[in-house]
Amino acid sequence: MSINYEKHIWEGWTVRDFIEALEIRLMYQDFKNRQELKEWCMSEQPYYKKYIPEVVKHFDIIVNYKTDEPWLR
Secondary structure (H helix, E strand, O other), X not given: OOOOOOOEXXXXXXXXXXXXXXXXXXXXXXXXXXXXXXXXXXXXXXXXXXXXXXXXXXXXXXXXXXXXXXXXX
C-alpha cells in the first residue's frame, strides 16, 4: 500500500498533518505489536480519534526500521 500523504481526512487535515502532530511523541514510545501502535495513534491524534490506515502504516514502517523487528510483515 502506497501512502497518500495529501489525502484529506478531516476538516482540512491531511495524512501528513496527523503524522506531523504525532511524530515527535513516537520516539518516546515502545510498542509490542502493530495493534498497540494503532491504538496509540488513534488516542494521540488531535481532534480525530478514528483509525487512519495511512498514519499507522507510516509509523509502522518507522518502528520496524528502528527496531529491526518485522512485526509488520
